[in-house]
Amino acid sequence: xxxxxxxxxxxxxxxxxxxxxxxxxxxxxxxxxxxxxxxxxxxxxxxxxxxxxxxxxxxxxxxxxxxxxxxxxxxxxxxxxxxxxxxxxxxxxxxxxxxxxxxxxxxxxxxxxxxxxxxxxxxxxxxxxxxxxxxxxxxxxxxxxxxxxxxxxxxxxxxxxxxxxxxxxxxxxxxxxxxxxxxxxxxxxxxxxxxxxxxxxxxxxxxxxxxxxxxxxxxxxxxxxxxxxxxxxxxxxxxxxxxxxxxxxxxxxxxxxxxxxxxxxxxxxxxxxxxxxxxxxxxxxxxxxxxxxxxxxxxxxxxxxxxxxxxxxxxxxxxxxxxxxxxxxxxxxxxxx
Amino acid sequence: xxxxxxxxxxxxxxxxxxxxxxxxxxxxxxxxxxxxxxxxxxxxxxxxxxxxxxxxxxxxxxxxxxxxxxxxxxxxxxxxxxxxxxxxxxxxxxxxxxxxxxxxxxxxxxxxxxxxxxxxxxxxxxxxxxxxxxxxxxxxxxxxxxxxxxxxxxxxxxxxxxxxxxxxxxxxxxxxxxxxxxxxxxxxxxxxxxxxxxxxxxxxxxxxxxxxxxxxxxxxxxxxxxxxxxxxxxxxxxxxxxxxxxxxxxxxxxx
Numbered sequence: 001x002x003x004x005x006x007x008x009x010x011x012x013x014x015x016x017x018x019x020x021x022x023x024x025x026x027x028x029x030x031x032x033x034x035x036x037x038x039x040x041x042x043x044x045x046x047x048x049x050x051x052x053x054x055x056x057x058x059x060x061x062x063x064x065x066x067x068x069x070x071x072x073x074x075x076x077x078x079x080x081x082x083x084x085x086x087x088x089x090x091x092x093x094x095x096x097x098x099x100x101x102x103x104x105x106x107x108x109x110x111x112x113x114x115x116x117x118x119x120x121x122x123x124x125x126x127x128x129x130x131x132x133x134x135x136x137x138x139x140x141x142x143x144x145x146x147x148x149x150x151x152x153x154x155x156x157x158x159x160x161x162x163x164x165x166x167x168x169x170x171x172x173x174x175x176x177x178x179x180x181x182x183x184x185x186x187x188x189x190x191x192x193x194x195x196x197x198x199x200x201x202x203x204x205x206x207x208x209x210x211x212x213x214x215x216x217x218x219x220x221x222x223x224x225x226x227x228x229x230x231x232x233x234x235x236x237x238x239x240x241x242x243x244x245x246x247x248x249x250x251x252x253x254x255x256x257x258x259x260x261x262x263x264x265x266x267x268x269x270x271x272x273x274x275x276x277x278x279x280x281x282x283x284x285x286x287x288x289x290x291x292x293x294x295x296x297x298x299x300x301x302x303x304x305x306x307x308x309x310x311x312x313x314x315x316x317x318x319x320x321x322x323x324x325x326x327x328x329x330x331x332x333x334x335x336x337x
Numbered sequence: 338x339x340x341x342x343x344x345x346x347x348x349x350x351x352x353x354x355x356x357x358x359x360x361x362x363x364x365x366x367x368x369x370x371x372x373x374x375x376x377x378x379x380x381x382x383x384x385x386x387x388x389x390x391x392x393x394x395x396x397x398x399x400x401x402x403x404x405x406x407x408x409x410x411x412x413x414x415x416x417x418x419x420x421x422x423x424x425x426x427x428x429x430x431x432x433x434x435x436x437x438x439x440x441x442x443x444x445x446x447x448x449x450x451x452x453x454x455x456x457x458x459x460x461x462x463x464x465x466x467x468x469x470x471x472x473x474x475x476x477x478x479x480x481x482x483x484x485x486x487x488x489x490x491x492x493x494x495x496x497x498x499x500x501x502x503x504x505x506x507x508x509x510x511x512x513x514x515x516x517x518x519x520x521x522x523x524x525x526x527x528x529x530x531x532x533x534x535x536x537x538x539x540x541x542x543x544x545x546x547x548x549x550x551x552x553x554x555x556x557x558x559x560x561x562x563x564x565x566x567x568x569x570x571x572x573x574x575x576x577x578x579x580x581x582x583x584x585x586x587x588x589x590x591x592x
Contacts, residue, residue: 048440052589073442084437088354100343101441145437 001026001153001183002047006056009042016042018207019056024200026152029179031198032187033308039207040187041081044155047185048078061152074103077151077182081158083142087131091122091141094130095148102149112148120144120174135162143171147178154178156186160193172197191308203311210311226273228280231296232287233266241267244292251286253277266295340443344451345458348425352459357424361417365463372409373470376402398480399560403471407488407558410467411551414460414496415524421459422503423517425452426585430511435588445585449578453497453504460496464489484560491557494570495550499524501577508584 002024009017017039024030032040045051046058049069057064063071086094092113099109117123120140125133130141139162146154159175160168175197178184188194194201194215201218203210211218232244241262248257253273261268273279280297287294352358380402387396429435438448474480503520510516531549533542546552550573553566 045436050436050440050589070442070444073440076440078436078440080433080436082433084432084434086351086434087432088351093350097343097347098437098441101340101438101443103442 001028001061002185003059004043004047004056005058007043007046007053007058008055009039009046009051010054015207017046017053017204020204020207020209021056022202022209022212024183024185026183027180028200029175029184029186029198030200030202031194032185032202032204033189033191033194034187034204034210035189037206038189038204040189040204041157043204044078044157044185044187047153048076048155049073050078074149075152077146077149077154079142079146079154079156079159081161083138083145085130085138085141085145087129089130090127091130091133092117092126094141095144098145099148104149112150116144116148119147121170136164136167139163139167140171143174147182150181152183154182154184154186156184158188159186160188160190203308205311226277226279227300228271228273228283229260229296229298229300230269230271230283230287230294231266232269233293233295235293239265239267239292244290245269247286247290248283251279251282253279253282268296270300340447341451341454344438344443344448345454348452348455349458352421352455357420358459358462361420361459361463362466365413365417366466366469368413369406369410369467369470372406373467373473376406376409377474398474398478399484402474403480403485403488404558406467406470407492408554410464411492411495411554411558414464414492415499415528416521417463418460418496418499418503418524419517419520421456422500422507422520423513424507425456425504426507427510427513427516430588431513439585439589446578446582449504449581449585453501453578453581456500456504457493457497460500461493464492464496481560487560487562488558490562491554491566494557494567494574495554498550498570498573498577499527501574501581502527505577505581505584508581508588 004023005021007017007020008015020039020043032043034040042051046053046065047060049065049072052066057066059065060072061075063075065072089097095113095116096109099112100106104112114123117126120143122137122140122144125137125141130138133141139159143156143159146156156175160171163171172193175184175186186193186198198215200212200214202212230248232239241259244267245257245259248254248269248271254271255274256272258270258272259267260270271279271283280299284294284297380396380398383401384396426435429438439445471480471485499520502523503516506520506523507513507516509519527548527550529549529551531546531552534546534552547569550570553569556563556566
């Protein structure tokens with residue numbers, strides 16, 4: 001559905017997006033992840049035909065953004081970082097305007113407007129001036145505007161920014177309910193957001209593609225060792241945590257044991273396995289045979305946070321090596337000119 | 338064409354949804370009203386003097402009241418036009434709504450035409466206020482209608498060309514004040530260019546004074562429709578709108 005190849009966008013002095021390639025299949029939700037200023041918004045603006053790429057191509061539904069922008073625009077719903085709202089228009093009036101602008105038949109507009117108002121839960125403010133709405137409502141009107149003409153592709157730039165926790169959950173649910181019929185790209189710098197709503201992640205940092213994969217693959221790929229949280233209790237009398245620690249360290253495959261918390265008769269540990277070893281069963285057995293109660297045994301997965309930090313750190317660490325390669329040197333000088 | 342109308346209606350509505358339209362209408366009504374009052378009083382005074390001197394020849398209302406009024410109306414227009422056009426793009430650029438327009442399946446030219454037409458209709462409705470005053474003349478006299486209509490055609494053409502330039506200038510900045518100020522400067526310049534013809538008769542001076550919007554309005558105020566003036570105004574409008582479209586395109590490259 002979306003195909004980006006070698007996309008580069010250079011502003012006067014800076015390279016915002018540097019040679020990014022990725023593809024998105026129909027019906028997928030893809031998270032665009034990166035710190036602020038990584039080039040997420042620029043990439044989205046290229047996809048929506050707002051900005052032309054400096055080099056490379058971008059295709060939406062088989063149409064090139066430079067060659068056939070009108071065809072691309074017909075198939076795209078776009079929610080920019082700040083929702084594009086006219087403060088002196090009423091919500092219903094605004095959506096009607098957008099509907100016509102997006103090319104909906106005049107007779108279909110009222111029905112579509114009602115539909116999206118229901119869907120985005122803004123029916124109660126339909127006759128209010130946009131300028132008088134709260135940030136959360138504005139964001140939802142922005143989202144309603146994006147899905148109004150039922151586009152094949154939805155591009156959402158930080159759709160949940162500025163919403164309260166309840167609204168964030170509602171928005172995520174809304175986005176997930178749109179998947180299937182729509183291909184969705186959403187950008188965010190909040191990692192849990194991607195974990196919650198996306199099937200695939202594209203991670204970019206400083207304009208470069210760092211990784212792209214499914215969320216599960218990414219977590220698996222980076223999980224070399226297993227981390228387990230344990231809570232142990234002694235049913236009779238006090239518990240000596242040094243003794244427990246010693247016992248845990250004796251279990252085969254255990255790498256590191258960290259004491260997290262201790263109270264008179266129970267204590268909590270975090271145990272990390274050696275590379276590629278599974279230790280949960282052994283740990284449980286060891287605790288039980290020692291006569292303690294096992295209150296909790298929980299695998300601590302790598303969060304996207306860890307992955308992200310690891311990837312961006314790896315990027316930095318790799319750099320000095322790569323400078324030695326002739327190809328890279330050429331590129332740097334080119335950028336310098 | 339449908340897209341042009343969609344943009345046009347939205348823009349026109351937003352003039353009348355904000356105080357701008359009413360402010361402009363009020364300014365024009367007051368200032369034009371004053372001019373009208375002065376012109377009529379002067380006309381009456383002169384008429385009485387003529388009669389006292391025994392020359393009772395009927396004086397021409399078109400010549401002595403309406404013609405100076407039309408010229409005055411075009412001067413007021415000069416001040417109001419920057420206020421009409423300054424928000425057209427500057428506001429959209431500042432609030433980010435330009436992103437909505439430019440990512441919708443609409444051609445740049447359609448956006449430009451819609452906005453310019455809305456500005457033109459806004460300007461026309463301001464001019465229409467003067468119809469009240471002109472109607473008063475009909476209550477007491479019999480001015481010739483055709484020169485009045487021609488005069489208003491001239492005002493619209495001149496306004497259209499300054500509005501096109503103002504629209505272009507509005508695409509250049511995010512700041513409405515800057516857009517308004519620069520438009521005013523350019524309008525004023527186009528206004529006074531014909532002064533060179535007063536002290537210079539060289540070919541250059543002729544070209545410069547040809548560019549003045551005033552030179553081309555004079556025949557209209559006399560009730561004369563000359564194709565060369567119409568062509569001047571139409572080509573200026575075309576030029577302004579062309580620049581606007583180009584500037585919109587370049588927004589994408591510059592942004």
